[in-house]
Amino acid sequence: MPSLRKAPTMTDVARVAGVSPMTVSRAFKPGARVNDQTRARILEAAEHLGYVFDSTASNLRSQKTDFVAVTIPSLNNANFADTVGALNEGLQARGLQILLGYTNYDIHEEERLVAQLLRHKPQAVIVTGGRHTPRTRHLLLSAAVPVIETWDLPETPLGHVVGFSNADAVQAMVDHFVRKGLTRIAFIGGDADRDTRGLDRRRGFVAAMQRHRLEATRLIAAGPPPISMREGAEAMHRLLDSAPDTEAVICVSDLSAFGALSACQRRGIDVPGQISIAGFGNYEVGAICVPSITTIDPLPRQIGAFAAELLCDLLDEKADDMPVRRHILPQLLIRESSI
Amino acid sequence: MPSLRKAPTMTDVARVAGVSPMTVSRAFKPGARVNDQTRARILEAAEHLGYVFDSTASNLRSQKTDFVAVTIPSLNNANFADTVGALNEGLQARGLQILLGYTNYDIHEEERLVAQLLRHKPQAVIVTGGRHTPRTRHLLLSAAVPVIETWDLPETPLGHVVGFSNADAVQAMVDHFVRKGLTRIAFIGGDADRDTRGLDRRRGFVAAMQRHRLEATRLIAAGPPPISMREGAEAMHRLLDSAPDTEAVICVSDLSAFGALSACQRRGIDVPGQISIAGFGNYEVGAICVPSITTIDPLPRQIGAFAAELLCDLLDEKADDMPVRRHILPQLLIRESSI
């Protein structure tokens, strides 16, 4: 029975409750001082009328929305989903509503998205990654709201940062393999310049190999992001064809690592007996599969939780204007797939 | 350089462009009639001032927001992410912004979420599933906006439906196994009454077994949703302990099926030689792993695309008031994990 009459407003509630609209407004704010009985009468009247608070009007009048804009590369990615989940939990209590957009790993799509999201006058913007178009940077800097970049450590941040060095994390992985005595190490990652975090990981791989005076020539390009299981499997087949003597493979993510593992299983290649495999991201599949996959846990929920905490401080003006740079320390998880 | 002055409004743009605010407003609406030169001058002025359109004010004045509220059980689920992704693509062109919330498989959390989302006066509400608290039903019915239930075929729909029968889909899977001559078939699913789609699948399993005059006693409860890989593996161990002569297992999702497969591999049980395994959802892991997992593809992107299409028709008032009930036909994908 959708009511055909116009939806009731605070004025309607006020009339029924026998108070002024202002008192109704206060009755709906948790912190406001209203007589308990009056508030009860108002809420009863509101319930009776089927009144629904109108955030739009509230947001306009108070010049202060309850939105936080968030962009992630892909919805369909457990890591980013975890970050957004933790973020959401941290913002729930303050009644903040996330406006989520996904960029499809494309900084131009990010630009479009940021422009669209800013029209809703969010209280803050949280973006994934530290590489943006000049226009995106301009839009965010002139928006006069806090900006948090995550999942990265940008050289020239837009504002605050909650992230880690993707390059360093992969270097730790290379070190792990080298300590085990492996030298013919390959890297499977994306080929386009779209996935900046993936490229950072590749850069870290190359840097670490050079540091160990090893050849960083076994670089397999698995196509544009997202690099998923299928691309990982295909890349592994190509690697095994072109460089069968490879001793270890580091993949840009656990998903591609799992694909690589499956490719080995199809070929009857023993992991880790003949080849060691490592991934990135600590996806569940890598913990469950046989053999389980050595990986790096970038603590995505911690990223979200820290961002939420920082945001709450900023909105409370507890934090001063100094840009915060909060480091996450990814954890290396040695599992069965590497000797 | 966050501007410290107040953000420019249409009035400011109007002054610079030498027109009235109304003309500026029209210049920002794609369909409005404005002289091309005038519009160009206005857009230039807006760009120069760093003007950002204020949806909040627009939404309030026109009594018509650009929001569509969407609830899904979990962000971290490739199926729902696919549905939301396709939905988003379908709504992008109309400039609609999705307000996403996740219920954590809890209809009481859904109630809280729906109440919160309705405060933003969305143009429509899209929910996952057909089971809701009485209050959720009341809120949605009195909201006077289109409601679409997805991923299910509710007996008493709130409005429109884009979904399929989870029970029927699993029955088809049982039929497949029975045709292959398997009779000692188990089901691994959730135990709580929270995941309604999971329970529907279990109901379909029991119904199909009874139809084939087989005992539906091998029911393993894997805990509260989301039932993931780990729960699937644990459930499989319990099943193998309690009923080692089981010939086939149907899992509530591909994730739990993969967990079950891994458990078999750890125990040295051959799949499908000794046990056949099937899942639900056509997650990528099931297509890549060895052996690949027989599954049912519920076509999540199609659900999202249909919902978007329906929504656009409804907002254009192309569709009449009759509730639409659009059936999805899940596809049975036979793979290596079943004989």
Add this chain to the structure above:
DNA sequence: CTTGTTTATGTTATCGTTATCACAAAACGT
């Protein structure tokens, strides 16, 4: 009993956009 403080409520004006009505000028049809 006066004065100051707290508590509970009301009044007025306004946030930034746009629905609506109004109107002049240009384009069109005959």
Add this chain to the structure above:
DNA sequence: ACGTTTTGTGATAACGATAACATAAACAAG
């Protein structure tokens, strides 16, 4: 050339909540 339609623009008021200020009553302190 004259009525009719189309095109382009402006003036005014309003969407629904609340910031800011005002006020009355109750209460405490001296």
